Amino acid sequence: MSGGTVVPIELNVERVANGGWCVARHEGRVVFVRHALPGERVLAEVTDETTRFLRADAVEILDASPDRVAPPCPFAGPGRCGGCDWQHATLEAQRRLKGEVLAEQLQRLAGLEVKVDVEEVPGAPQGLGWRTRVQFAITPDGTAGLRRHRSHEIEPVDACLIAHSEVERMGVERRNWRGAAAVEAIATGTRERAVVVTPKGQRTVAVPDLAAEAHVLVDEGRGHVRAVRGRTALTERVGEREFQVTGSGFWQVHPGAAATLLGAVLQFAAVRPGDWALDLYCGVGLFAAGLAEAAGPEGAVLGVESDARAVQDARRNLRDLPQARVERGRVEDTLDRLGVERADVVVADPPRTGLGREVVARVAGLDAARVVYVSCDPATLARDLAWFAERGYHLADLRAFDAFPMTHHVESVALLTREPR
Numbered sequence: 465m466s467g468g469t470v471v472p473i474e475l476n477v478e479r480v481a482n483g484g485w486c487v488a489r490h491e492g493r494v495v496f497v498r499h500a501l502p503g504e505r506v507l508a509e510v511t512d513e514t515t516r517f518l519r520a521d522a523v524e525i526l527d528a529s530p531d532r533v534a535p536p537c538p539f540a541g542p543g544r545c546g547g548c549d550w551q552h553a554t555l556e557a558q559r560r561l562k563g564e565v566l567a568e569q570l571q572r573l574a575g576l577e578v579k580v581d582v583e584e585v586p587g588a589p590q591g592l593g594w595r596t597r598v599q600f601a602i603t604p605d606g607t608a609g610l611r612r613h614r615s616h617e618i619e620p621v622d623a624c625l626i627a628h629s630e631v632e633r634m635g636v637e638r639r640n641w642r643g644a645a646a647v648e649a650i651a652t653g654t655r656e657r658a659v660v661v662t663p664k665g666q667r668t669v670a671v672p673d674l675a676a677e678a679h680v681l682v683d684e685g686r687g688h689v690r691a692v693r694g695r696t697a698l699t700e701r702v703g704e705r706e707f708q709v710t711g712s713g714f715w716q717v718h719p720g721a722a723a724t725l726l727g728a729v730l731q732f733a734a735v736r737p738g739d740w741a742l743d744l745y746c747g748v749g750l751f752a753a754g755l756a757e758a759a760g761p762e763g764a765v766l767g768v769e770s771d772a773r774a775v776q777d778a779r780r781n782l783r784d785l786p787q788a789r790v791e792r793g794r795v796e797d798t799l800d801r802l803g804v805e806r807a808d809v810v811v812a813d814p815p816r817t818g819l820g821r822e823v824v825a826r827v828a829g830l831d832a833a834r835v836v837y838v839s840c841d842p843a844t845l846a847r848d849l850a851w852f853a854e855r856g857y858h859l860a861d862l863r864a865f866d867a868f869p870m871t872h873h874v875e876s877v878a879l880l881t882r883e884p885r
């Protein structure tokens with residue numbers, strides 16, 4: 465907005481929308497408002513304006529929702545840290561709102577009427593202290609902070625309440641990082657050093673008394689974190705099995721999420737001994753391991769993953785399961801390249817962009833009895849489910865998990881089955 469005093473507008477807040485917003489209306493235009501809750505009357509400052517809609521921050525609550533609480537974090541609130549969206553709502557309300565968002569996306573984009581209960585993920589009872597990877601932005605004077613919402617500005621913080629205690633014990637916020645643009649701290653609980661990658665190379669930082677795994681990446685000032693150079697593997701444990709995760713390879717950030725999602729995937733996949741299963745976008749092999757154990761030595765599992773280091777990790781993590789193999793490549797080309805024509809079960813866990821129409825068509829063509837779709841984005845999940853429906857696969861079951869408390873993000877696991885012929 466241009467300079468001068470910003471006059472707040474009064475809004476009656478309606479429903480929740482995807483992305484941590486609520487919907488209101490002002491002079492014929494939709495307003496997407498943050499820091500508000502459905503049913504509230506608020507004064508809001510407009511932060512962004514187009515011909516079709518406004519964005520605004522609630523700055524004063526005139527009628528509060530019964531779901532409202534004081535944010536536990538002092539850096540949450542209008543114009544402050546953009547890392548969390550729902551610090552001002554109870555955890556129960558946050559989960560209800562996420563369920564409403566998922567249900568609304570499924571209704572609007574896939575024509576599905578579903579009631580969604582978002583389940584708690586064990587390991588963060590207050591919704592705090594769960595984030596095992598935190599990307600800190602660095603101010604020009606070297607102070608660590610977090611980005612403000614939809615902004616390049618940095619909010620200096622002296623602690624992040626959703627960060628895991630081991631990330632906090634690294635003390636990234638208490639060090640000076642002059643010359644770096646970003647630092648990513650990754651904690652898992654077994655390593656005792658921090659590795660810093662600078663433009664001049666990699667160095668190891670001693671972190672005194674750190675009974676934590678610390679892994680810090682620094683970029684070259686271009687505003688993004690680069691993959692770590694060299695082999696700095698972390699070890700994650702799920703049940704009896706250990707998973708090596710090298711560099712910035714994908715692993716769930718909530719310490720309870722990997723085991724919880726694996727449980728949901730195996731429940732829906734219902735793999736039987738001798739089955740032929742695919743794990744698409746397999747990362748370091750979390751789901752492939754469970755599928756291979758269930759399929760047994762007579763079965764077979766193929767993991768497909770595009771990231772070279774994740775493929776190396778997956779092969780290592782699955783080396784005691786000869787029925788599992790991992791192929792490096794993009795899902796879009798690899799199934800064709802390998803001539804994969806059928807499967808009993810397909811698990812797919814794509815990035816936020818979802819599967820897309822072509823991969824949906826390719827997966828549906830495999831004629832699997834069950835397709836398990838793991839998604840971190842309700843909108844792309846709903847879009848893809850509509851395409852699956854065109855090809856005869858329908859939503860048979862859905863579980864959703866609060867793997868990112870205090871934020872608007874929600875993780876879903878959908879079971880798709882074929883229409884009987």
Ligand SMILES: C[S@@+](CC[C@H](N)C(=O)[O-])C[C@H]1O[C@@H](n2cnc3c(N)ncnc32)[C@H](O)[C@@H]1O
Pocket residue numbers: 714715716744745746747748749750751768769770771774793794795796813814815
């Ligand atoms: C959400 S992660 C899932 C990882 C794994 N299922 C897990 O739970 O740990 C998505 C993975 O897909 C990989 N990926 C991204 N685009 C891909 C593509 N087009 N083809 C194959 N893998 C891809 C990423 O490298 C990442 O490891």
